[in-house]
Amino acid sequence: MNTVRMIRSYLLLPYVEAVEARGHDATPMLSAHGLKSADLVEPHFRLPFRAFLAIQQSAADLVGDPCLGLRIGAEIRPEQVGSLGLLMSTSRTLREALLHFSHWGASMQEGWELEFIDTPEGADYVYRVHELGVSTRQDVEYSLANMCSLIRTRMGRNWAPTEVHLAHSNPSRARVYEGIFHAPVFFDQPVNKLVIGNDDLMLRSERVSYALLPIVEAHLQLARQATALDENLARQVSLIVAQSMGRRTVQIADVAVKLGMPVRSLQRALAERNTSFRDIVRQERQRVAEDLLAQGRINSITEIAISAGYADGSVFSRAFRTWTGTAPSKSPLRRKA
CATH class of the missing domain: 1.10.10.60 (Homeodomain-like)
Known part of the structure; x- marks a missing residue:
């Protein structure tokens, strides 16, 4: 039996808001997993990653939108994902930002990881979920769309990866995906990833505040220590x-x-x-x-x-x-x- 991986509960807030905005009650969806709305506004509260994935899918089923995670991820602002989101605006290059994001994301041990893999043309930024027996489509689409949104805060709103690869099958809504990623999207692929060109990776941005990086990393270190203390x-x-x-x-x-x-x-x-x-x-x-x-x-x-x-x-x-x-x-x- 594997150790239960725990993830920040406030990341579910956009899903609850989307459900309620469409006139549905999110309470049964949360209570089925032992949660209440107040849990989602506690900054240090965490829930099992498996429950997180199930609630994402439940929200999509409830509102009848199989692309709900994709749409939410595209609209998320950096501050909504906590200190991790600020890494994008405090690194000298996009390459540095993605490497920082991978490092600190892995340190949180939430059940997901982003791996930076160098290629001759640039890099593959691969997203993996360490959970079996539960649908991960909503989380994968949310995470890759969210990463694109974060990158655009430093590269400009028209930035696009070279390609997007998704491991699940084509849901017959290819235009929705290409409209969000602004890039060709390929389904039934071996891994979920963003393909990013070398010119983009090495471009320095005037939109960032390099001096804030030590402060952001110090905050992430404190958050990691708080997680280790297991206060909840x-x-x-x-x-x-x-x-x-x-x-x-x-x-x-x-x-x-x-x-x-x-x-x-x-x-x-x-x-x-x-x-x-x-x-x-x-x-x-x-x-x-x-x-x-x-x-x-x-x-x-x-x-x-x-x-x-x-x-x-x-x-x-x-x-x-x-x-x-x-x-x-x-x-x-x-x-x-």
Whole structure:
């Protein structure tokens, strides 16, 4: 079982805003992964990268736009991706900027990487996602479109890569892609990448502030250290528990392996935060059950019980009475489907 990679939650904000702008409620989409809107405005809060990918796809499905990630990436401003976005405007050449971006992006260990590969004509800037068994199309298109947008902040709005390669199949909307990238787009390729010419890579820009680079890198170093301190450990455990809720019994050993730490260390760290694995599981079960009752999409108490990780309705009903003092069938939260 692999360690769970965690990514900055605020990167989901544009997706939530896009969903709500089209008249949809983003709450069920987030709560399905143990999240709430307030989590997305916490600067140091992180969520499992796998959940991040799933929410990107859910947002695209909800609004009926398979190119949602592509469109959002093209509109993102540097400050919306944090200190990483500022690297583009603090490096002497585009080559330096891309190398800095690759280095600091990899140091965040979020589940993605951008690799700079020299070629005779310039460079391939390859985007890779380290997650299997989940759709990555939305994230890939978002990331490459976002990178083009960031590069244009220093190279000018008409800048374009030589080519764009995407590993997934052509979605029959080639004009949309070429309109955003301003370049030929090739599908069903071995890797996802931007092809960039050497003249562009070596061009010095008057739009940048070289003196700010040490400041930006110092801020990125602090962010990396904050990540290593794992200040949101209990919340991370909650999110991992939420990912397995209703599918299989969640064991502390499984969560410890995903977090890359011994069980005893995890237990001790949670105790230092005045909680325990048992408390977190109970809280997640209660949250899932109350959300399902309130949404009214499932009207069967047994189905709600199973979704909340209980073996049957009777065990769930006893637990629910302990939480609230009333039976789930009579709860004021309950709404008929």
